[in-house]
Amino acid sequence: MVGPDLFSRPLLIVSGKGGVGKTTVAAALARAASRNRRRVLLAEVEGRGAISRLLNLSPPGFEERPTPMGFSITEIAPREALVEYLWMFFGMRALSRTLARARVVEMATDGIPGFRDLMTAGKLYELTEWRRRSGTARGRRPYDLVVVDAPPTGQLLPLLRAPSAFLDIIRMGRPHRQLESIDRLLRRVAGVVLVAVPEEMSVAETLEAAEALRDEGMPCRAVIVNRVPPPAFPWGSRTAARRLQPADLAAILADAGLDVEEDAVASLGRAALGQEERVRAQRGFVSALSGAGPVSELPFLFTSSFGRAEVEALSRELMP
Amino acid sequence: MTLGLERRRIVVVCGSGGVGKTTVAAAVAVALARSGRRTIVMAVDPAKRLATSLGLPGTPGERSTVDIGDGATMEALLLDTKRTFDELVERHAGSPQRRDRILSNRFYQRIASTLSGTYEYMAMERLYELATSEDWDAVVIDTPPTRSALSFLDAPKRLTDFLGGKMFRWLLWPTRGAGRAGMRGASLGARAMSATVGRIAGAELLADTAEFLAAFEGMYDGFKERAARVYALLSEEQTGFVVVTAPERGSLDEAGHFVGRLTSSDMYLSGVVVNRWVEAPALAAPPEVVERLGAGSAQERAAAACLELGVQLRAIEARGRAAVKPFANAYPEIPLTYVPELPLDVHDRAGLDLVAGHLFGETGPR
Numbered sequence: 001m002v003g004p005d006l007f008s009r010p011l012l013i014v015s016g017k018g019g020v021g022k023t024t025v026a027a028a029l030a031r032a033a034s035r036n037r038r039r040v041l042l043a044e045v046e047g048r049g050a051i052s053r054l055l056n057l058s059p060p061g062f063e064e065r066p067t068p069m070g071f072s073i074t075e076i077a078p079r080e081a082l083v084e085y086l087w088m089f090f091g092m093r094a095l096s097r098t099l100a101r102a103r104v105v106e107m108a109t110d111g112i113p114g115f116r117d118l119m120t121a122g123k124l125y126e127l128t129e130w131r132r133r134s135g136t137a138r139g140r141r142p143y144d145l146v147v148v149d150a151p152p153t154g155q156l157l158p159l160l161r162a163p164s165a166f167l168d169i170i171r172m173g174r175p176h177r178q179l180e181s182i183d184r185l186l187r188r189v190a191g192v193v194l195v196a197v198p199e200e201m202s203v204a205e206t207l208e209a210a211e212a213l214r215d216e217g218m219p220c221r222a223v224i225v226n227r228v229p230p231p232a233f234p235w236g237s238r239t240a241a242r243r244l245q246p247a248d249l250a251a252i253l254a255d256a257g258l259d260v261e262e263d264a265v266a267s268l269g270r271a272a273l274g275q276e277e278r279v280r281a282q283r284g285f286v287s288a289l290s291g292a293g294p295v296s297e298l299p300f301l302f303t304s305s306f307g308r309a310e311v312e313a314l315s316r317e318l319m320p
Numbered sequence: 321m322t323l324g325l326e327r328r329r330i331v332v333v334c335g336s337g338g339v340g341k342t343t344v345a346a347a348v349a350v351a352l353a354r355s356g357r358r359t360i361v362m363a364v365d366p367a368k369r370l371a372t373s374l375g376l377p378g379t380p381g382e383r384s385t386v387d388i389g390d391g392a393t394m395e396a397l398l399l400d401t402k403r404t405f406d407e408l409v410e411r412h413a414g415s416p417q418r419r420d421r422i423l424s425n426r427f428y429q430r431i432a433s434t435l436s437g438t439y440e441y442m443a444m445e446r447l448y449e450l451a452t453s454e455d456w457d458a459v460v461i462d463t464p465p466t467r468s469a470l471s472f473l474d475a476p477k478r479l480t481d482f483l484g485g486k487m488f489r490w491l492l493w494p495t496r497g498a499g500r501a502g503m504r505g506a507s508l509g510a511r512a513m514s515a516t517v518g519r520i521a522g523a524e525l526l527a528d529t530a531e532f533l534a535a536f537e538g539m540y541d542g543f544k545e546r547a548a549r550v551y552a553l554l555s556e557e558q559t560g561f562v563v564v565t566a567p568e569r570g571s572l573d574e575a576g577h578f579v580g581r582l583t584s585s586d587m588y589l590s591g592v593v594v595n596r597w598v599e600a601p602a603l604a605a606p607p608e609v610v611e612r613l614g615a616g617s618a619q620e621r622a623a624a625a626c627l628e629l630g631v632q633l634r635a636i637e638a639r640g641r642a643a644v645k646p647f648a649n650a651y652p653e654i655p656l657t658y659v660p661e662l663p664l665d666v667h668d669r670a671g672l673d674l675v676a677g678h679l680f681g682e683t684g685p686r
Contacts, residue, residue, distance in 0.1 A: 017337065018336060018338035019336070019337055019338020019339055019568075020338060048570070048577075053569060152337050154337075169427070169528075199665055200667070201665070202338075204367070204368060233621075233622055233625045234621060234625060236618060237618050237619075237621035237622040238622075239618070240618035240621070240622045241622035241625065241626075244619060244623070249626065252619060252620055252623040253603075253605070253627075256612065256613055256623075257609065258603075258609060261602070261603070264601050264602045264603040265601075265603065267601040267602075268601040268603050268626050268627070268629075268630055269626060271600075271601055271626075271629060272622075272626040273663075275663070277663045277664065278663050278664065281664055302631075302632035302633075302635050303635055303639070304634075304636075304638040304639050304642075305638075305639060306639060
């Protein structure tokens with residue numbers, strides 16, 4: 001369960017080491033929030049359609065599309081964000097259309113370091129504060145909450161720092177003021193959520209990222225440990241389990257009327273003891289994470305598929 | 321299926337973040353070294369416990385000799401991913417004056433630390449050094465964690481594109497005193513874009529950028545040539561790619577993109593490793609039996625828990641199989657090597673040996 005104040009921020013940026021389930025957790029957060037707040041958007045940044053794959057929906061592209069889960073989804077592409085920016089703020093509608101096809105836009109977004117991140121940050125600003133200020137005048141309603149499925153931790157700080165880096169380069173005019181607003185949004189208003197799994201590398205990277213965020217003045221607001229397995233043996237049977245020899249296990253199963261093969265029993269016993277060993281090691285990793293921020297746990301789900309139902313289940317763990 | 325590395329002297333291990341690239345790279349290196357090849361592995365960010373227990377170098381950029389048992393050793397190099405662009409500038413600048421002019425440029429200072437592709441490029445540079453040395457029969461390289469496995473391959477081109485500054489040249493045309501003829505030559509789009517950038521970003525940015533480009537002009541060719549050679553090395557017959565994936569759809573999709581790219585670039589794929597594969601014990605029990613045992617003695621409850629875990633693992637195995645299926649259908653000719661999920665993170669030589677056993681079978685690498 002996460003603290004209730006987490007959802008009072010208009011922007012949550014969800015990051016973590018690759019492969020820990022950032023997208024799943026971001027979707028669960030969006031789902032949990034959408035049960036109480038009206039307009040929630042789950043935005044994927046420079047991804048490969050992980051959200052739509054998880055929720056089994058067609059990719060929304062740059063469009064904001066409602067889903068049966070109660071929140072909308074979108075994919076933020078830096079290039080489209082740049083084109084949108086040019087026509088929104090400089091009225092370059094015709095030009096921006098030409099630009100959308102021009103190689104120069106591709107080169108600008110791919111070639112100028114940090115520019116992709118800047119465009120992404122700018123789009124997050126547009127989705128939240130800019131809409132709130134300008135109201136629905138342009139047919140764009142602000143969201144109560146935008147949850148961002150952000151790049152992995154290694155690329156998180158460059159994203160968060162991009163606006164301030166460009167403040168030094170672009171030193172005047174309207175874009176300068178906009179950069180200040182975007183920088184303020186990311187540093188003061190947004191909340192960073194780090195996703196981890198109870199494994200050595202993920203824990204080390206999470207602690208490192210949390211420290212870097214603290215140094216940057218953006219402390220991590222929540223650490224969500226994903227895939228925490230339940231103990232393999234229920235309380236009261238662990239000692240017995242550790243002493244259980246394959247022959248004992250085979251005897252018990254045979255007494256229970258099961259037709260058992262020796263190999264299968266041995267591999268079952270090994271799997272269970274391996275699981276128990278894993279769970280014990282993982283408890284240690286979970287407790288180490290408290291150094292990174294307030295920790296909440298999500299259980300490992302032993303389901304044969306992973307989609308909307310699992311996101312729903314996890315969202316209820318985050319906010320019952 | 322096991323990994324086939326015949327005729328490959330350079331093994332590049334890649335995959336999306338968090339799939340276990342470093343572990344697989346280390347296990348491949350151990351197996352190659354044990355088969356008698358003079359082996360060096362370039363690791364990126366290994367887990368601390370693994371690094372300590374193996375005796376990998378503690379500091380990025382350093383090299384150490386790793387004892388892999390039975391009197392055999394291999395060399396390990398830790399890639400310095402924190403290294404900045406400055407080193408590349410120093411290498412290619414040609415003269416101290418030009419180097420200083422670039423390093424002190426305001427535009428350069430702002431961008432150098434965030435220049436995308438630098439780490440990947442550094443990895444490629446090191447790979448090139450090792451691959452062209454006579455000292456090694458096998459060079460195994462782990463690739464840096466990136467958003468996508470492909471960005472490793474694209475790094476040299478991205479960097480040369482940027483440094484080639486085609487875009488900037490284009491944008492800056494009118495401001496660099498190209499004169500009337502130049503203006504006439506520049507396309508309408510270029511002029512419009514240049515005016516746009518000036519209006520949005522201010523003339524100062526353009527001036528800083530122009531100065532940066534002028535300073536960079538002379539060193540671009542050397543840089544580009546080097547990048548081209550590194551890239552060519554990857555398509556040689558001596559280079560084999562090992563793609564590592566988790567048994568999850570996202571990771572396998574990424575592996576699919578990478579495999580497609582390798583094929584279209586005429587690069588050699590040595591195999592795809594499905595890491596952390598879960599296989600359930602072949603033992604099922606009716607729910608009423610599990611329930612009955614669950615209400616029995618401590619031993620019986622433990623047995624019930626084993627049976628329950630078996631059911632859970634079967635679900636995970638099914639999930640893994642469903643994830644692998646589209647990939648296997650799309651690339652039926654590509655051999656998949658499965659490495660099972662181990663109870664603990666691989667953190668020592670015994671763990672690596674276990675992984676190597678799954679990668680190469682009992683015969684070891686051929």
